[in-house]
Amino acid sequence: MPGSTAYTTAATHYWSNVPAEATPACIFKPASADQLSVFLLITRLTQSEFAVKSGGHAAFAGASSTSTGITVSMENFNQVTLSQDRKTAAVGPGNTWESVYDALDPYNLTVIGGRASDVGVGGLMLGGGISFFSSLYGWACDNVVSYQMVTACGTTVTASATQNQDLFYALRGGGNNFGIVTKFNLAVFSLPGGAIWGGTRIYQEQHMPATINAFTQMANNIEKDPSAGSWLTFVNYGGFKVSAAELWHVGQNGSNATIFSNYSAIPSISDDTQNRNLSGYTEKVEAPDPYGFRQYFYTMTVKNDANLTTAAKDIFFEESDLSSVPGSLIVMTMQSITVPQLQQMSKNGGNPLGLSAADGPLTLVLIACRWNNAADDATAYAAGSNTLTRIKDQSMAMGLDVNYVYMNYGAQYQDIVASYGDANKQKLINIAQRYDPTGVFQTLSPGFFKLDRAPVPGTEYFSH
The missing domain is CATH 3.30.465.10 (Uridine Diphospho-n-acetylenolpyruvylglucosamine Reductase; domain 3)
Known part of the structure; x- marks a missing residue:
């Protein structure tokens, strides 16, 4: 209950400070499906709103926290x-x-x-x-x-x-x-042994054309070595622009893999790629995104193309100057949705994402931003929204646009389910009506990506 140490700890343990500002009426920590069953029946009876928290990594208010009802922490379901x-x-x-x-x-x-x-x-x-x-x-x-x-x-x-x-x-x-x-x-x-090889190579600005080519070609050729992967990040550190490639390979000694040859030909200013344990590698990936800031993810998808990635990089640097915002850091990361990934989406009856292997490879564009103060929220969100709006326009002009928006990187202004396509959206609505005929998860748990709307609908911010 409010005022207790347990309440304060649970209510404030979020990756972003934005959802940590919520003040739920209470925090419920069920330990069994039966307890959850009773909880849901009571919320229906009392028409109480709720939000469900797994790890608390969603960045916006209402996703896994609430100030209008009960936060349900799933921490006891830890088997x-x-x-x-x-x-x-x-x-x-x-x-x-x-x-x-x-x-x-x-x-x-x-x-x-x-x-x-x-x-x-x-x-x-x-x-x-x-x-x-x-x-x-x-x-x-x-x-x-x-x-x-x-x-x-x-x-x-x-x-x-x-x-x-x-x-x-x-x-x-x-x-x-x-x-x-x-x-x-x-x-x-x-x-x-949990064996994986991976790490980050950082390159100076003059090598960005080469890193973009390496990223693009790797996505095009991943079928030759699907144990490998990369993402490519662009960032401006106080006027010093760099690109950072995260490279990984399942197993040991990935530096010898031929698929990394384009990256290996580019001189880097830093390289911490090495043999690792999977769990330790996830800690390494987490480290640059610490708790204690206001944060967001914001995303879109385009087709894999070096010219478009180059244009996106230029747009990002033009739109992302947050030098006057205290505590700010904004980056743009390109991640590949490869053809082998897309091919796997058809197994076991498929999924509702609306993606086809025939359209691949694709590129996820992720804007990640952090800053200190609520007074700068509008400035921070505008940087991400303006960047993605311009990249969308550029991708459409080049015939390389894709509607899909990845839910796990979505901002509160994005209508994720609409990006799956009209047919898949309607199919999901029909399925929800079977398992939730009174719309409990559309009305009493309103803060995340709903079947018919964004968490914060009707704004001028970029959606999809």
Whole structure:
């Protein structure tokens, strides 16, 4: 309850300070599906609003916190249980990905999950989930064997390829619009010693054309070595512009992989690529994004093209001057959605994201921003919105635009489900009506990406 140490700790432990400002009426920490069932029945009876928190990595108010009702913390759903045949792992949404990888590492096994240590399981899984292993096995949502979920009616159901197949489809990217997931049964894969090679290479501004070419060509040729991956970040440190390539390869000694040859030919000013353990690598990836700031993610998708990435880079540097904003840092990161990733999206009945392998490879454009003070919110959001609006216009002019918006990088102004296409949106609405006929998760849990709207609809900020 408010005023207690437990309340204060739970209410303020968020990656971004924005949701940490919420003041819920109380914080509920269920420990079983039965307790969640009773909770949902009571909220329906009293018409009380609520928000569900897994790891607390969503950046905006209302996503996993609320000032108009009850915050439900899933922290007690923290099991990681390996099946007897070691083919699946039952993972609770209260885990972070570091805890999942640590639990499976002694068995030389892993699952397809997040790349940052402190990200929660629940949000990443329901939004899609890009992994270091996605060009090998697909996104996290496409490697779920089954879900256990409590519906708005208080019933616990299982969704899989053989049970409630419509719900199984919807949960693979449809967000929190259908119920509260209490368990993910995930396919397990071999990873001896948790071995992965990875790290960051930083390049001076004059080498940006070469790094853009390396990023583009790697996405085009990833079928030759799907164990590899990269993303490319642009940042302006007080007038010193650099690009930073994050490179990884499943297993040891990835520096010898031919697919990195374009990157390796470019002189870097810093290089910490090395053999690592998966869990430790996620800590390394998390480190540049510390807690204690106001933060946002903001995103769009385009087709993989070096000329468009070059134009996007120029637009970003023109629109992202936040030098007058205290505590600010804004970066733009390009991430590949490769053809092998897209091909995996059709397995087990497919997912609702609306992506096709025929359109790939694609590039996710991510704007990540942090700053200190609420007084600068409008300035910070405008930088991201203006950048993406101009990149969208450029991509349309070049015939390289894509409607899809990745939920896990979405800002509160983005209508994610609309970006999946009209047919998939309607299909999700129909499925929700079966499992939530009174619309509890559309009206009483309104703060995240809903089936018919953005969390903050009707603004002039960029949507999709």
